[in-house]
Amino acid sequence: MIEISIAKEKIVEYSTRLEVESRLLTASAGYVLAQDIIATLPLPLFTQSAMDGYAIRHDEDRVAEEWLTVQGESKAGSERSINLEAGKAVRIFTGAPLPQGATAVVMQEHVTRQGDRVKINLENVADGAHIRYQGQQIQKGEVALPMGSLLSPGAIGFLAGFGITHVAVYRKPKVAILVTGDELVDAGQPLKPGEIYESNSAMLEAALLKEGVEDIRIDAVHDDKAELVAKLDGLLKWADLVITSGGISVGDYDYVGEAIDHLGVQTVFYKVKQRPGKPLFFGEKGGKLLFALPGNPASSLVCFYEYVFPALRLLYGRKDIHLQSFRMPSLKAYSFKGERDEFLKGLLTPEGVMPLYGQESFALRSFALANALIYLPASQQQVLPGDLVEVHVLPS
Numbered sequence: 001m002i003e004i005s006i007a008k009e010k011i012v013e014y015s016t017r018l019e020v021e022s023r024l025l026t027a028s029a030g031y032v033l034a035q036d037i038i039a040t041l042p043l044p045l046f047t048q049s050a051m052d053g054y055a056i057r058h059d060e061d062r063v064a065e066e067w068l069t070v071q072g073e074s075k076a077g078s079e080r081s082i083n084l085e086a087g088k089a090v091r092i093f094t095g096a097p098l099p100q101g102a103t104a105v106v107m108q109e110h111v112t113r114q115g116d117r118v119k120i121n122l123e124n125v126a127d128g129a130h131i132r133y134q135g136q137q138i139q140k141g142e143v144a145l146p147m148g149s150l151l152s153p154g155a156i157g158f159l160a161g162f163g164i165t166h167v168a169v170y171r172k173p174k175v176a177i178l179v180t181g182d183e184l185v186d187a188g189q190p191l192k193p194g195e196i197y198e199s200n201s202a203m204l205e206a207a208l209l210k211e212g213v214e215d216i217r218i219d220a221v222h223d224d225k226a227e228l229v230a231k232l233d234g235l236l237k238w239a240d241l242v243i244t245s246g247g248i249s250v251g252d253y254d255y256v257g258e259a260i261d262h263l264g265v266q267t268v269f270y271k272v273k274q275r276p277g278k279p280l281f282f283g284e285k286g287g288k289l290l291f292a293l294p295g296n297p298a299s300s301l302v303c304f305y306e307y308v309f310p311a312l313r314l315l316y317g318r319k320d321i322h323l324q325s326f327r328m329p330s331l332k333a334y335s336f337k338g339e340r341d342e343f344l345k346g347l348l349t350p351e352g353v354m355p356l357y358g359q360e361s362f363a364l365r366s367f368a369l370a371n372a373l374i375y376l377p378a379s380q381q382q383v384l385p386g387d388l389v390e391v392h393v394l395p396s
């Protein structure tokens with residue numbers, strides 16, 4: 001049995017980034033840039049107005065209040081370049097090119113217009129007011145976004161401003177889920193005595209989709225070693241990462257370990273000092289990763305978020321690989337015994353985190369209400385209300 005921290009280090013060691021692919025910018029939210037993006041244009045592209053109003057020359061020797069003749073108009077998208085004459089103003093709109101010679105824009109709310117003249121109180125106008133200068137945000141040739149950046153909606157909007165259509169990103173992994181167990185029945189089918197509805201694949205698929213993994217294959221297998229070997233072999237050939245569920249403990253029908261050995265998957269670790277999820281297995285074959293998750297549903301999902309999730313993120317180039325983590329006061333007392341660290345299902349509020357009722361590894365009812373995991377090391381077995389505990393935020 002190994003420590004959680006060692007298990008997590010091993011995952012970092014074995015999860016190497018996938019290849020680079022070119023994607024449409026508009027379809028790359030949640031992907032990671034595989035190259036620096038250099039600004040091919042300055043932004044703003046040209047010096048322009050930030051307000052609807054009047055472009056003026058803001059000369060030092062101007063008197064406080066002046067009537068200026070409106071010389072013409074500059075609207076957004078207009079090609080014509082205007083030369084602003086002394087003592088005149090140009091009617092201008094937000095995003096429109098600033099006339100040559102103009103040094104400030106006055107908002108229309110601050111002027112009085114009469115016919116073709118405007119009265120402006122120049123005392124209230126600062127030099128450069130309401131002007132967006134060419135290249136103020138970024139100059140041509142600067143790095144717009146460095147390699148390794150996560151493409152958020154903001155990042156995509158920023159890159160679209162350069163007229164970019166495609167970006168080089170790291171490919172997302174193909175993931176297979178193989179659920180094992182003779183007792184499992186698909187939803188919609190009748191149940192015989194002793195059978196239960198199979199629920200881990202729906203849960204794990206949902207967690208993968210939330211992480212933007214879309215190339216997913218799901219299969220199920222009976223407690224039959226030959227069938228397990230055949231299906232696992234096929235999935236290891238297709239996927240970048242395979243998740244099995246169940247059959248990894250010590251029972252007579254737990255064949256996953258034997259199938260893994262038979263297929264020559266290298267064991268990186270088996271069994272972690274944690275509750276739930278002790279019998280977690282992580283291995284590698286020819287660069288493909290295999291996680292054998294314990295079948296108990298809450299154990300499966302805890303192992304997914306604490307171990308599979310960072311591996312997935314490493315595969316597609318993320319730097320922030322773990323669930324967001326910070327310390328918060330516990331809202332309730334909690335205690336446990338034994339040498340294993342614990343992950344609890346918790347409800348995070350602005351005041352603190354509440355360990356939820358029903359922490360058993362078969363119980364998903366608490367997981368359905370949880371928005372966080374609480375990590376308690378074996379050295380923190382007595383938690384009192386107000387004690388700080390480590391919280392791992394679940395993706396919402």
Ligand SMILES: Nc1nc2c(c(=O)[nH]1)N[C@H]1C(S)=C(S)[C@@H](COP(=O)(O)OP(=O)(O)OC[C@H]3O[C@@H](n4cnc5c(N)ncnc54)[C@H](O)[C@@H]3O)O[C@H]1N2
Binds near residue numbers: 179180251295
């Ligand atoms: N003698 C011992 N028994 C067990 C140990 C141990 O150390 N010694 N460890 C226990 C722990 S801890 C866990 S966790 C489980 C893990 O067992 P498996 O990975 O072999 O899982 P299964 O036995 O196949 O299933 C466990 C439980 O979960 C249900 N299950 C499985 N798959 C699904 C699914 N896809 N959807 C819904 N429910 C599923 C299954 O019916 C069982 O109830 O082993 C303990 N035993």
Ligand code: MOO
Binds near residue numbers: 277278294299361
């Ligand atoms: O480790 Mo098991 O997941 O405690 O039930």
